[in-house]
Amino acid sequence: MEPILQLKDVVKRYGTKPALSGVSFEVGPGKIIGLLGSNGSGKTTIMKLAAGLMQPTSGSVAVCGLPTGKYSKACTAFMPDKPLTESWMKVRDAIAFSRDLYPDFDDAKARDMLSFMQLNPDDKTTSLSKGMNERLQLTLTISRNAKLYLLDEPIGGVDPVARDKILDAIVQYYNEESSLIISTHLVRDIERIFDEVLFIKEGKVALHEAVDDLRMKYGKGVDEMFKEVYAQ
Numbered sequence: 001m002e003p004i005l006q007l008k009d010v011v012k013r014y015g016t017k018p019a020l021s022g023v024s025f026e027v028g029p030g031k032i033i034g035l036l037g038s039n040g041s042g043k044t045t046i047m048k049l050a051a052g053l054m055q056p057t058s059g060s061v062a063v064c065g066l067p068t069g070k071y072s073k074a075c076t077a078f079m080p081d082k083p084l085t086e087s088w089m090k091v092r093d094a095i096a097f098s099r100d101l102y103p104d105f106d107d108a109k110a111r112d113m114l115s116f117m118q119l120n121p122d123d124k125t126t127s128l129s130k131g132m133n134e135r136l137q138l139t140l141t142i143s144r145n146a147k148l149y150l151l152d153e154p155i156g157g158v159d160p161v162a163r164d165k166i167l168d169a170i171v172q173y174y175n176e177e178s179s180l181i182i183s184t185h186l187v188r189d190i191e192r193i194f195d196e197v198l199f200i201k202e203g204k205v206a207l208h209e210a211v212d213d214l215r216m217k218y219g220k221g222v223d224e225m226f227k228e229v230y231a232q
């Protein structure tokens with residue numbers, strides 16, 4: 001089966017500063033991947049490369065078999081770690097903007113998600129709290145019927161009680177034949193939805209395993225394994 005996302009020997013430098021060195025991995029369809037690592041390890045850089053927002057210094061990045069570019073952007077839904085909405089927008093304007101921009105935007109899904117996320121279409125986006133803004137960005141991203149979903153630190157501002165419900169919504173609403181990559185520091189809170197984990201350490205892949213294999217091979221859960229790898 002063709003991978004949804006494939007990185008081959010990817011090197012990325014910002015000027016002379018190396019961010020990724022020799023990163024290779026594949027993500028198959030129908031998988032939820034936890035992209036984990038300490039500060040500055042290279043997670044956002046991987047997200048931006050996969051989203052086609054920048055190109056690698058060397059190596060290749062492909063989505064659905066094609067190099068990242070116009071086609072891949074059309075089938076990739078990216079939620080960055082900073083809001084994408086403009087200051088004049090109400091929630092309904094942000095929805096309309098995404099609908100106009102993306103042919104795969106699913107209005108019915110957006111309506112369901114808005115109500116699930118307890119977002120009022122008449123609220124100004126500038127009046128939303130950090131957590132409510134994350135709910136809006138998630139709604140905009142997951143309402144697309146994309147092949148690849150990229151969520152960079154999606155629920156850091158959401159209160160712990162709501163986190164579980166929002167995770168359930170992500171799993172319920174994303175397109176199941178596609179792949180979903182979530183970068184996060186909230187390993188313990190989110191690990192239950194991961195099929196696979198990818199640990200990035202100092203710009204390299206330190207571990208890429210199915211969560212079930214992790215338990216079988218090492219007898220450890222994701223959080224425990226994470227602490228072990230990053231303590232070294």
Ligand SMILES: Nc1ncnc2c1ncn2[C@@H]1O[C@H](COP(=O)(O)OP(=O)(O)OP(=O)(O)O)[C@@H](O)[C@H]1O
Pocket residue numbers: 014017018019037038039040041042043044045046
């Ligand atoms: N625009 C940039 N210019 C120069 N260096 C950058 C730039 N963006 C990232 N870097 C550097 O690249 C490395 C990887 O950064 P990246 O943002 O990908 O890490 P991260 O794992 O997402 O970190 P965090 O968990 O803190 O968000 C870091 O050393 C960072 O300082």
